[in-house]
Amino acid sequence: MVKSMLEGKAWKLILSFSIPLLLGGIFQQVYNLIDVIIVGRYLGEEALAGVGSTSNLTFFLLSLITGLCNGAGIIVAQCFGAERYSDMRRAVTALIWVAGILTVIMAAIGVIGSPLFLRILSVPDNVREYSLDYLRILYLFVAGSVLYNGCASILRSLGDSKTSLYALAVASVLNIVLDLLFIVQFHMGVAGAAIATVISQHVSGLYCLIYLIRKREVFHLKGMSRKPDIGMIIKIFRIGVPTAFQSCLISIGGMSVQRLINSFGTSVMAAYAAAVKIDNIAIQVIVSMGTALSVFTGQNIGQKRFDRIRVGMRSTLVMCTIASVTIAAIAFLFGRNLMTLFLGDENSMEAVSIGAQYLSIMGVAYLICGIMQSYQNVIRGAGDVNTCVVAGMTELAGRVIFAYLLASMIGVVGIWIATPLSWGCGCIVPLLRYYSGRWKAKAIVTKE
Numbered sequence: 001m002v003k004s005m006l007e008g009k010a011w012k013l014i015l016s017f018s019i020p021l022l023l024g025g026i027f028q029q030v031y032n033l034i035d036v037i038i039v040g041r042y043l044g045e046e047a048l049a050g051v052g053s054t055s056n057l058t059f060f061l062l063s064l065i066t067g068l069c070n071g072a073g074i075i076v077a078q079c080f081g082a083e084r085y086s087d088m089r090r091a092v093t094a095l096i097w098v099a100g101i102l103t104v105i106m107a108a109i110g111v112i113g114s115p116l117f118l119r120i121l122s123v124p125d126n127v128r129e130y131s132l133d134y135l136r137i138l139y140l141f142v143a144g145s146v147l148y149n150g151c152a153s154i155l156r157s158l159g160d161s162k163t164s165l166y167a168l169a170v171a172s173v174l175n176i177v178l179d180l181l182f183i184v185q186f187h188m189g190v191a192g193a194a195i196a197t198v199i200s201q202h203v204s205g206l207y208c209l210i211y212l213i214r215k216r217e218v219f220h221l222k223g224m225s226r227k228p229d230i231g232m233i234i235k236i237f238r239i240g241v242p243t244a245f246q247s248c249l250i251s252i253g254g255m256s257v258q259r260l261i262n263s264f265g266t267s268v269m270a271a272y273a274a275a276v277k278i279d280n281i282a283i284q285v286i287v288s289m290g291t292a293l294s295v296f297t298g299q300n301i302g303q304k305r306f307d308r309i310r311v312g313m314r315s316t317l318v319m320c321t322i323a324s325v326t327i328a329a330i331a332f333l334f335g336r337n338l339m340t341l342f343l344g345d346e347n348s349m350e351a352v353s354i355g356a357q358y359l360s361i362m363g364v365a366y367l368i369c370g371i372m373q374s375y376q377n378v379i380r381g382a383g384d385v386n387t388c389v390v391a392g393m394t395e396l397a398g399r400v401i402f403a404y405l406l407a408s409m410i411g412v413v414g415i416w417i418a419t420p421l422s423w424g425c426g427c428i429v430p431l432l433r434y435y436s437g438r439w440k441a442k443a444i445v446t447k448e
Contacts, residue, residue, distance in 0.1 A: 052273020
C-alpha cells in the first residue's frame with residue numbers, strides 16, 4: 001500500500017520501511033547465494049570460480065537500465081510527495097518505454113560480447129567455459145531482472161517496500177527448488193544454475209507488475225498514457241544516467257579488482273566468489289536503510305521540509321552505526337564457519353581461510369560504509385545525482401589504486417584492505433556537499 005513519509009517520527013518510518021527492503025535484499029542475494037553453494041559443492045571449485053567471476057560483469061552491463069529505474073524512482077517519489085500525480089504517471093510511462101528498448105539492446109550486447117569481456121577480465125582458461133555458459137543465459141533472459149527492478153523502484157518510491165519482499169520470497173524458494181532439480185537431478189551444470197535464476201527473476205518481476213496493475217487506482221496510476229512524454233524521458237535520463245554512471249564506476253572498480261584477484265589463482269577466486277556473497281547479504285542492512293532514507297528525502301523535499309530530512313539523516317546514521325558494529329562482530333567470530341557452507345571439501349581449506357580473512361576485514365569496514373550510505377542517499381533522494389557521480393569516481397579511484405598498490409606490497413590481503421580505504425574516499429564528497437546545504441536546491445519536483 002501507499003505509505004507517506006511526510007508525517008510521523010523519522011526513525012520509525014525509515015526503520016519500518018527498511019525492514020522489508022532488508023528482507024527483500026537478502027532474498028535477492030539468495031538467488032546467487034544458492035547458486036554458489038550448490039555449484040561449489042556439486043560442481044567443484046573451478047565451476048564456482050567461473051560463476052563467481054561473472055558478478056561484476058553482469059552488474060556493469062545492467063547498470064544503465066537499473067540506474068534509469070532508480071532515477072525514475074526519485075522522480076516518482078518527489079511527484080508523490082508534491083502531490084503531482086499526473087507528472088508521476090508520465091514518469092512511469094516514460095520508464096516503461098526506456099527500459100524496454102534498452103533491455104533488448106543490452107541483451108544483444110551481453111550475449112554477443114561475453115567472450116571478449118571474459119578475455120578482458122583475464123578469466124583463466126580452466127574456468128572460462130563455465131563463466132561463458134552462465135553469462136549468456138543470464139543476458140539472453142535479462143528481461144525478468146529489468147521488470148523486477150523497474151516495478152520495485154516504482155513501488156518503493158510510493159512507500160511500498162513489502163510487495164517486492166513478497167515477490168522475492170516466492171522467487172527465492174522457487175530458485176532453490178529449480179537449482180536442486182537442474183543441477184543435482186538433471187546434471188545441467190552451471191547452465192542449470194543460470195536457468196533457475198532467470199526463471200525466478202521473471203516470477204518476481206511478474207508478481208510486482210500484476211500487483212501494480214491491480215492497485216493502479218490506489219497508487220494514482222490509473223489513466224496512464226500509452227505514449228511516452230519526451231520531456232519526462234529527458235528528465236529520467238538527466239537523473240538516471242548519472243546514477244547509472246555511478247553504478248558503472250562501481251562495477252568497473254569491481255572488475256578491475258576481479259582481474260587482479262584472477263591473477264592469484266583458482267583458490268583465491270573461489271574464496272572471493274563465496275565470501276563476496278556473504279558480504280552482499282551482510283551489507284543489505286546498511287543498503288536498505290540508505291534506500292529508505294533516499295525515499296524519505298525524496299518525498300519530503302517535494303514539500304521543502306529540510307529540517308525533517310536532517311532528522312532522518314541523523315537517525316539513519318545512528319541505526320547504521322549500531323548495525324555495523326553487530327555485523328562486524330558476527331563476521332569476525334563466524335567467518336570461517338560461513339565459508340564452509342560453500343567450500344566443504346578438504347581440498348578447499350585454503351580458500352576457506354582466505355575467505356574468512358576477507359570477511360573479518362570487511363566487517364570492520366561496514367562502519368565506514370554506513371556513513372557513506374547515509375550522506376549519499378540524502379543527496380541522491382534530493383536529486384543531486386551529479387554529486388553522487390563525483391563521489392563514485394573518488395571511490396573508484398581509491399579502490400583501484402589501493403588494491404593494486406597494496407597487492408604488490410602485501411599480497412591478496414591488500415586487495416581486501418583496499419575496499420574500506422576506498423569507502424573512506426567515497427565519504428568525503430557527499431559529506432562536504434551535505435553540510436554546504438547546496439543539495440536543497442536540487443529538487444526536481446516541488447509542490448505547486
